[in-house]
Amino acid sequence: MSKTVKDLTAGTAGGIAQVLVGQPFDIVKVRMQTSAKGTYTGMVHCATGILKNEGPLAFYKGTLTPLLGIGVCVSIQFGVLEWTKRFFASRNVASGTGGPDGKLLSDSQIFSAGVLAGLANGFVSGPVEHIRIRLQTQSSTAPEYRGPFNAIKKIYSAHGIPGVFKGQGVTFVREAAGYGIYFLAYEKLVQREMATKGIKREQLSPLNAVLYGAAAGYALWAIIYPIDMIKSRMQTDGFTPATGQKYTSSLDAVRKVWRAEGLPAFTRGLTPTLIRSPFANGATFLGFEMASRVLNSL
Template sequence: MSKTVKDLTAGTAGGIAQVLVGQPFDIVKVRMQTSAKGTYSGMVHCATGILRNEGPLAFYKGTLTPLLGIGVCVSIQFGALEYTKRIFAARNLANGTGGTGGATLTGAQIFAAGVLAGLANGFVSGPVEHIRIRLQTQSPTSPPPAPYAGPLSAIRKIHAAHGLAGVFKGQNVTFVREAAGYGVYFLAYEKLVQRELRLHPGMKREELSPAKAVLFGAAAGYALWAIIYPIDMIKSRMQTDGFTPATGQKYKSAIDCVRTVWRTEGVAAFTRGLTPTLIRSPFANGATFLGFEMASRVLNSW
């Protein structure tokens, strides 16, 4: 297997781990982000409402889309990241910097690699998250039949009515979120790994303990959400908004969404749903990096 194929495969493993661990927290976050002010008094109120009204399986509503899509997204993230890291390492080696093999990248190089990984990922994560959010916020009390029977039903109906632009609704905000977020995300993780290797001279990256991979991934996840949460909230609002004024469209653009939310709901709206995200983050992101690192070791041993 080529190095790129191994990176993509290991990234898929990380993505699947992320979805299985993080999905219940994510649906609570999305419900709180997209609900009217005062709908939920907090995370527990939202979660118990979902459990009482929709049952335990509701916490995995719309999971098929992210299970397939996020697996691809994380695969693309790590594939693009590792490919770009190898380019920078080769440049460092030619310049006599970066230590053994030029592999010790600067912060700017890691951030740039993360930005490129995020943008590459955004082409898939935008429509995947749009469809997932439509399914997650679909009311169980809607008159039957429900608007969407599943991911394929949602894609077909949205595309038929609004074209490709409808499927990619909120894409510009997604690109901003992914570029900023993953630049910081991978910078935090790689710097923690570099620090660990400096503290243990002679230790190889492959010898990093699973516990440290989880811990560093959790820390990177917190860095990610500290940067992107308000952007993510706007993305969720855009992706649950109507497609046209006739179908209940509230926001003309992302900027209009920011202004409207600020004016009508105040600054607190930009952090609504943050608690379940902060609880979810160490588990989901720790699982992501653990899945990637462990899968990489297995694949690289072949």
Template sequence: MSKTIKDLTAGTAGGIAQVLVGQPFDIVKVRMQTSPKGTYSGMMHCAGGILKNEGPLAFYKGTLTPLLGIGVCVSIQFGVIEYMKRFYAERNALNGVGGPGGRNLSGDQLFISGVLAGLANGFVSGPVEHIRIRLQTQQVKNYPYAGPFDAIKKIYTAHGIAGIFKGQGVTFFA
């Protein structure tokens, strides 16, 4: 198996685990951030309200979007950074720097690798996060979106591609 395929597979597996473990905490965070002041007295009050009013599956509302997207997002990020590290190691080896095989990368090389990986990831993660938050903030009595694909369709119809990428500039700085 090539190094790139291993990198992409590892990134995907890690991303899926991250979503499944973190989603209940994330929905509580998003609800607390987007609710009017005074709605919740704290995290446990918010979580209890979600459980009581919407049931236990509500903690996984909007999970399909990050599950579909996180594998792509994390694998892109992991794949790009590992590709760039190999690129710089080969370049270092040709120039006789960076120790055996050129593997000791400089801080600048690591920084550039990370920035490029983050930018590549941002093209996918921005829309994924946007759709996820739209789905998470739907209230039980008013569901404008039937799921991630319905949300994408409705947002695109109303606002075009700019609507899907809303907030993208901030994503690149995050």
């Protein structure tokens, strides 16, 4: 089995773990991001409202899309990341830097690898998250879409490829900035652990994989949360003025949200995100590291 196939497979394991752990928090975040000002007094109010009005299964509404899509997304992230790291390592060997095997990458190399991983991931995460958000925010009593495939079919029939990829520009900005920081934070923590203890990567403890993944998740959201909020607004907006379109572009969304709701709107829903982040991102890196060890032992 090639290294790239192993990376993609391990990334899929990490993505599935991320979705199963993080989905209930994500639906609360999306509801708070996209609701009118004053709809919810806080995370608990939103969560209890969902539980009371829609039942416990509502916290996994739209899960099929991310379970399939995010598994692919994280697979792509780690596949591109690890390929790019190997590319930089080979360059380092040629230039005599990065240690004997070239694997000690510079901060700029790690960040660049993360940016490329994020951009590659964005081609899938954009439409996946768009469909998920449409399902998460639709009425539970009179839903417009019966499921993810029905949503894709209806949106594509009415608005074509641009409709399915609505909010794609801001998605690319979020992914590039976020995953550059995300993987840089994780790799620096892992490198420090390896240097301090004189161990190899496969000797990193599962607990530290979780803790470092959690820390990387906080670094990610510290950078991208306001961008993510605008993405959510764009992906729940109408497709045309006739269907209730509020924003003509992402920049238009920033201006209108700022004028109407002020700075608090850009951090609304942050609390469930911060609670979700260590669990979801810790699970992601744990899933990837453990799956990689199993695959590398075959």
